[in-house]
Amino acid sequence: xxxxxxxxxxxxxxxxxxxxxxxxxxxxxxxxxxxxxxxxxxxxxxxxxxxxxxxxxxxxxxxxxxxxxxxxxxxxxxxxxxxxxxxxxxxxxxxxxxxxxxxxxxxxxxxxxxxxxxxxxxxxxxxxxxxxxxxxxxxxxxxxxxxxxxxxxxxxxxxxxxxxxxxxxxxxxxxxxxxxxx
Numbered sequence: 794x795x796x797x798x799x800x801x802x803x804x805x806x807x808x809x810x811x812x813x814x815x816x817x818x819x820x821x822x823x824x825x826x827x828x829x830x831x832x833x834x835x836x837x838x839x840x841x842x843x844x845x846x847x848x849x850x851x852x853x854x855x856x857x858x859x860x861x862x863x864x865x866x867x868x869x870x871x872x873x874x875x876x877x878x879x880x881x882x883x884x885x886x887x888x889x890x891x892x893x894x895x896x897x898x899x900x901x902x903x904x905x906x907x908x909x910x911x912x913x914x915x916x917x918x919x920x921x922x923x924x925x926x927x928x929x930x931x932x933x934x935x936x937x938x939x940x941x942x943x944x945x946x947x948x949x950x951x952x953x954x955x956x957x958x959x960x961x962x963x964x965x966x967x968x969x970x971x972x973x974x975x
Contacts, residue, residue: 794905796890796891796903796928797890797902797928798928799927799929799932801902802899802902802927802928803815803927803934805902806936806944809944809947811936811937811940811943811944812937812940813934813935813936813940814922814934814935815932815933815934816834816932816933816934816935817931817932818830818931818932818933819931820894820929820930820931821894821930822893822894822930824838824840824858824859830933831858831924834924834933835922835935836920836921836922836923836924836935837857837858837916837917837918837919837921837922837923837924838857838858838923838924839855839856839857839858839914839917839923839924839925840856840857840858841854841855841856841896841897841898841925842854842856842862842879842896843879843880843884843885843889843896844867844873844877844878844880845877845878845879845880845884846868846873846874846877847874847876848874848875850873850910851880851884851888851908851909851910852871852873852877852910852911852912853889853896853900853909853910853911853912854867854871854914854957855912855913855914855917855925855952856914856916856917857914857916857917857920860914860916860917860959861959862957862958862959862960863958863959863961864877866958867957867958869958870955870958871910871912871953871955888904888908888909889901889903889904889909890902890903890928891903891926891928891929894930895926895928895929895930896926897925897926897927897928898911898913898925898941898944898945899925899926899927899928899934899944900928901948901950902948904948904949904950907950909950910950910953911950911951911952911953912952912953912955912957913941913942913952913953913954913955914954914955914956914957915954915955915956915957916956916957918941918954919938920938921937921938922935922937922938923935923936923937923938923941924936942954
């Protein structure tokens with residue numbers, strides 16, 4: 794089955810009664826490339842990590858664009874089996890119907906088999922609206938956080954909203970870490 798088109802996505806959202814606003818722009822592939830564009834678009838902006846665990850379970854972690862995430866501890870927080878790695882470009886396209894640089898929770902409309910577990914960053918979901926690519930990286934679509942959850946549920950993906958683990962600060966050089974037990 795061929796992937797859903799951006800037009801199909803917008804029609805699906807309209808059928809659900811979910812209002813969105815889409816703005817076309819130059820293609821952007823990374824958070825860094827999109828910083829200047831985001832300045833003109835209100836709300837929270839995202840980075841989307843397509844990950845798999847050692848058993849092949851797939852995860853889409855939808856985080857605030859500038860979030861620092863401890864990938865070494867993320868697996869424990871989300872219930873993955875062992876350390877996480879990035880899914881391949883081929884697997885990304887086969888499951889979510891998008892290419893690297895266009896990863897978006899809207900791609901879950903293509904995951905008809907429910908292979909992907911969805912994790913939403915609580916910090917991102919505190920914004921209104923939240924912004925994502927509409928299946929390609931030459932536009933941004935704004936949606937209310939509650940409507941994003943409603944969309945995900947309609948696609949068969951019950952998301953988990955959680956605080957993502959941040960990297961631990963490195964101990965200062967020359968200082969010993971002391972553990973006190975009482």
